[in-house]
Amino acid sequence: MxxxxxxxxxxxxxxxxxxxxxxxxxxxxxxxxxxxxxxxxxxxxxxxxxxxxxxxxxxxxxxxxxxxxxxxxxxxxxxxxxxxxxxxxxxxxxxxxxxxxxxxxxxxxxxxxxxxxxxxxxxxxxxxxxxxxxxxxxxxxxxxTGDGLDPASVNVAFPVPAGAPGIWQPTPPQFAPAAQYGNRLARPFVLRSADQFRPPAPPALDSARYAADLAEVRAYGSASSTVRTQAQTDTATFWLGSSLTLYTPILRAAVEQSPGSVLDRTRLVALFHVAAVDTQIATSDAKYAYQRWRPVTAILAGGDATWLPLHTTPAHPDYPSGHNTYSGSAERVLTSLVGPRARRPYTIGSPTAPDAERTYTDWRQPSLENVDARVWSGIHTRGADLAGIRLGGDVARYVVSHAPAVLN
Structure with missing residues (x-):
């Protein structure tokens, strides 16, 4: 030696x-x-x-x-x-x-x-x-310490309201109690309050927009759909798992490709996750403020007694979509700090599609796929997905704009 x-x-x-x-x-x-x-x-x-x-x-x-x-x-x-x-x-x-x-x-x-x-x-x-x-x-x-982000505080019991048109109820087949209700009471890292960027109310039940959204889920998100293609089913399945799990390799690709210093790259990881935490707090605020029922509840109430979604519906309200708030936040942080495109293509896998990999060249395409995926899974309306992208982007933009105060 x-x-x-x-x-x-x-x-x-x-x-x-x-x-x-x-x-x-x-x-x-x-x-x-x-x-x-x-x-x-x-x-x-x-x-x-x-x-x-x-x-x-x-x-x-x-x-x-x-x-x-x-x-x-x-x-x-x-x-x-x-x-x-x-x-x-x-x-x-x-x-x-x-x-x-x-x-x-x-x-x-x-x-x-x-x-x-x-x-x-x-x-x-x-x-x-x-x-x-x-x-x-x-x-x-x-x-x-005591910020309300421990598991017990996150999943504090939600008093389910009486059933009524448009109001969230536990969904089949498990009819599980509501999850993530406590997030809305947690202490953000940067946001002034959980409702700082609360989106406008979802479309009225009797609106043309809601009718179109629900018809799309009924046709494309059904477990027995005859119009959903195999490629659409594959997309729904790929993006079904935890957003944190799915985005960990995406952020890693950005960190690996970054020409920045140790400090620059550390800050990228920090701001990504600070924004993700605050986004999830804002998401639960909006979900439980509006308490919009899930598509399966609406479709069953409309008389289609045998309809079930392709994938099991998560146990919290429809609006906005949490997967898409996470995507919107991730996309905004990465676009703001490293630019809209990756320096070279990157490939990720999925725990819910273990034999599949997908390759991307930017941070936008995963967001677009998430919007479609939740509709094709039968668990969200497209309006809830798009509202999620906007909310996540709004929170992340605010976090990035306050980076000097956060990082020092």
Whole structure:
């Protein structure tokens, strides 16, 4: 081994010992993890894996973990001039967040930390940057304590109103209790209030627009549809799963392709998830303000007693579509911070279509597919989907415009 490499290894081992002795558990060998020389992607993949393996059952809670980890990392890097120091601050912040909020995933987080610190020089500024990252994470975790984004608060019971035309009721086949009712009471990261961008009321039940929307769902979203094509069914199935799961590789593609600094790319991840959290808060505010019934309820009430959607209807009101608020938010953040098109095509998979992959060249096409997918699944009206895209875009635009205050 060259003398320089040996000295660097020894320095890394000294740094690792100096800054992690109190918090680093029995780390798995770094060689057991995917090898990358990109610190931002290393921590991105570690965060994604930790949440996938040990995250909460509520999506917004997992977005919150992402937001805290990466916002703390961005804040810790703000006064650090060197790339080495910024890498160290990133490591300290994300590691501290993961071992605090997802303690069951500490071994994996420790392994990434060990690999990262072994690659950094053993110097006081680097040790100080790791400590600053840890401190930023601890402050933000304390600041967000009691924000109403824990699973119990998210799914607080909703008093179902008496059945009436247009009013949400539990849907077949499970007739599950309403979900995500508590989001509307949670504390946003940036929004002044949950209703700041509440969309206009949905179309009246006797309007031509609503009649057209419902007719489209009845024809194309039925489990036994004779007009929905195989390609449309495939699109509905591909986009059926969690938005967080589906958009994690999309954001990763943007981060991987970005020519920006460690700080720029950290900020991209942070703002994406801050906007996602605030968007979901705004979504639940609108859903439960309007309490619009789902297409299956409307169609059954209209006399089609055997109609069922292609996919099971989620347990919350129709308007606006949550998948599409998430898409609208994601599209706006990525377009604002990296431009409307990817630097090169990117490919993603789907847990609900495990044999399928889709390739995109921009951030808009996933939004367009989400709008169609929820109609073809039979679980949303197109009007609810389009309102969702607008709401998510409005929230994200506001978050990005307030980035200096958020990131510092």
């Amino acid at each position: 060259p003398v320089l490499a040996t000295a660097r290894s020894r320095a890394g081992a000294t740094l690792l010992s100096a800054v992690t002795i109190a918090t680093l558990g029995a780390a798995a060998p770094a060689a057991a993890r995917p090898v990358t020389t990109d610190s931002v992607l290393a921590w991105y993949d570690t965060t994604a894996a930790a949440i996938a393996a040990g995250g909460a059952p509520t999506q917004i809670t997992n977005n919150r973990t992402w937001a805290i980890a990466w916002l703390a990392a961005a804040r810790a890097q703000a006064g650090v001039p060197s790339t080495t120091g910024r890498r160290a601050a990133l490591a300290g912040a994300v590691h501290q967040t993961l071992v605090t909020l997802l303690p069951g995933q500490q071994t994996a987080a420790d392994a990434t930390l060990a690999a990262e610190l072994a690659a950094l020089p053993d110097r006081p500024p680097v040790r100080d940057a790791v400590t600053a990252g840890r401190a930023a994470a601890q402050r933000l975790i304390a600041e967000r």
